[in-house]
Amino acid sequence: MCPGFKSLHRHHPLLKRFRRDLKEYPLQGGQRLLLAVSGGGDSVGLLALFLSARPRPDLALGLAHVHHNLRAAEADRDQEFVGRLAETLGLPYASLTLRGKPAPTQSWEEWAREGRYAALESLRERGRWDWLATAHSRDDQAETVLLRIHRGTGLQGLAAIRPVAGRVLRPVLGFSGLELREAAAACGLSWIEDSSNRDRRFLRNRLRLDVMPVLETSMPGFTRRLSALARLAAEAGPRSNPLEFANLSAGTLYYRCDALAALPRGEGLELLRQGLALVRGDLRNIGERHLRALWALREARPGATVALPGGWAGVRDDAGIRLQALPAGRTRP
Missing domain, CATH: 3.30.465.60 (Uridine Diphospho-n-acetylenolpyruvylglucosamine Reductase; domain 3)
Known part of the structure; x- marks a missing residue:
C-alpha cells in the first residue's frame, strides 16, 4: 500500500460499488493503469478508489497531469500539487504542457480537450501503460447529454461520454462528484479547486452552476436518470453501418x-x-x-x-x- 494513504474500509459502500462497476471494464490484474489527475476533487477521488481497491484488482498505478498553459500561476500550482501527491504516495508521475492556440474554427474549450487527450495518450504510450483512466462522473455525463440535446443529436449522440473509448476508461461514470470527494476525504487526500470551473462565460459551467441544481431540486434523481439514458443509448448501438x-x-x-x-x-x-x-x-x-x-x-x-x-x-x-x-x-x- 502507498505510504501515508488511509484506505477505505473493504465494506465501505463506495468501494463496494466501485469494485462492482470495475467488473464491466476490460481491466485485468497485473496490468498498468495511468490515472489522469487534474488535482480536483473528482480525479483525486478516482485515485482514492483505485488505491483502496487494490489488490482487487492488483494494478500498477501511475499519475498523469496536463498543464493547459491557460491559467498562468494557478495552472503551475495544479501541476506542482499533482507532482507532490504522486511523490507522497510513491507513485510514478508524468506531465506535459500544451503549446499553441486553437485553429480559427475551434473554441478554446475544444482545443484544450483535444490537446489534453493527445497529451495523455502520448504519456500512456511513452510509459507503456495498458490503459488510461479519467474521472468523468455521473454529473459530467448528465451535463453532456443536455448539451448534446441543445446542439442537436441523435441516438448515438445521447450516449455522450463512453465508458470505454480505445485505451481510455471512465470507471466512475456511476458516481457523483460529491461521492468522489467523499472518497478522497475519507482516505485523507486533499484536492484543489480550478477557478475556471466557476466562470459563467462557458455554457457548461452555467449549466452546472445554475441549471442542474434547479432541475435536481425540482425533479430529484434527474441527473441519475440522464446518466442512465446515456448508458441505454450506448447499449442500443447503431442499427446500421x-x-x-x-x-x-x-x-x-x-x-x-x-x-x-x-x-x-x-x-x-x-x-x-x-x-x-x-x-x-x-x-x-x-x-x-x-x-x-x-x-x-x-x-x-x-x-x-x-x-x-x-x-x-x-x-x-x-x-x-x-x-x-x-x-x-x-x-x-
Whole structure:
C-alpha cells in the first residue's frame, strides 16, 4: 500500500460499488493503469478508489497531469500539487504542457480537450501503460447529454461520454462528484479547486452552476436518470453501418439516393450522422438542421448543395449525395 494513504474500509459502500462497476471494464490484474489527475476533487477521488481497491484488482498505478498553459500561476500550482501527491504516495508521475492556440474554427474549450487527450495518450504510450483512466462522473455525463440535446443529436449522440473509448476508461461514470470527494476525504487526500470551473462565460459551467441544481431540486434523481439514458443509448448501438449504404473513396462518402429512399427517416438521418463522423473525423458544430438538409437532398435536383460547418458540403448529383471537403477558402464546390 502507498505510504501515508488511509484506505477505505473493504465494506465501505463506495468501494463496494466501485469494485462492482470495475467488473464491466476490460481491466485485468497485473496490468498498468495511468490515472489522469487534474488535482480536483473528482480525479483525486478516482485515485482514492483505485488505491483502496487494490489488490482487487492488483494494478500498477501511475499519475498523469496536463498543464493547459491557460491559467498562468494557478495552472503551475495544479501541476506542482499533482507532482507532490504522486511523490507522497510513491507513485510514478508524468506531465506535459500544451503549446499553441486553437485553429480559427475551434473554441478554446475544444482545443484544450483535444490537446489534453493527445497529451495523455502520448504519456500512456511513452510509459507503456495498458490503459488510461479519467474521472468523468455521473454529473459530467448528465451535463453532456443536455448539451448534446441543445446542439442537436441523435441516438448515438445521447450516449455522450463512453465508458470505454480505445485505451481510455471512465470507471466512475456511476458516481457523483460529491461521492468522489467523499472518497478522497475519507482516505485523507486533499484536492484543489480550478477557478475556471466557476466562470459563467462557458455554457457548461452555467449549466452546472445554475441549471442542474434547479432541475435536481425540482425533479430529484434527474441527473441519475440522464446518466442512465446515456448508458441505454450506448447499449442500443447503431442499427446500421454507413458503409453498407455508402461508398468511401478518396476522402469523400457517396450515398445512393435509391438506397436512402428505402430507409425510414430516423434511420436515414442516423446513417448520415455516422457517415459524417466517419469521413470528417468528428461531428463538431453539426446539428440536426444540417442532417435534415442533407436528407432533403434525396429529392433535390442535381447540383443542389448543402454547406456544412468546417469546410464541408453535401452535393447532389444524378444518382446520389456526396459528402466532401471543400477547397480552402471556398464555401461551395
